[in-house]
Amino acid sequence: MADEACRLSSNSSPEVDALYAGVTRLLNLPDSSGRKVGDCTRGVYLFIDYDGEPIYVGQTTEKLRTRIRRHLTNQRTDAVAMRVLDPFEVAEVEMWPFWELEGKDVGDQLDRAEFTVYQNALDKSKFGAILNEGEIANTELVELPPSVNGSILPLEARKLREHPDLRLALSLDPPVGLGVVGVARSLERPPDMGE
Secondary structure: OOOOOOOOOOOOOHHHHHHHHHHHHHHOOEOOOOOEHHHOOOEEEEEEEOOOOEEEEEEEOOOHHHHHHHHHHHOOOHHHHOOOOOHHHEEEEEEEEOHHHOOOOOOOHHHHHHHHHHHHHHHHOOOOOOOOOOOOOOOOOOOOOOOEEEEOOOHHHHHHHOOHHHHHHHHOOOOHHHHHHHHHHHHHOOOOOOO
16 A cells, blocks of 8 residues: 555445545645655654543654554554554644654664653643553653644544544444444434434
8 A cells, every 4th residue: 555545445434534534634744844744754753532632652763654654544553453552542643753863873862752752741641641552761851843743534524533422432342343334424414303
């Protein structure tokens, strides 16, 4: 599957198409210099849920686009496999691209940046917790580059996704969650009142 052309089969639901389109749009957001943030090969990222709570911090030495897309669409990451991160609960992503580190040995620079984002997120969390699958190494805090952030879904789709019934259905195991599309579609239209 090409990075930019995240084409799904004709069998994919509108909900899945909207998610893929939203992830692509988000990763194409420009930084202050006009570069697509998703193209940076060194960076730290933060996932935020529909309640505004930070839920996961990560770093990458591959394109931010590749790593974040893997978390949110392919579901082939330790965090997803270990059931720490539910991709359907990610509403927003904040990214810190480290353009100046591209093509260089990063040493512990990304570890320190990840810890800084982690600490900042903990401070903002009303629960004082982040759902990472393991401990983030305790290091000194560093100054971060400007971040780029945004919502994955457009406002109308996000309102639907924020509905408690849909969020509950999406959090269930796959066999139980098969009714998710039906739940989503029933929330999109008012019940038939029978005239």
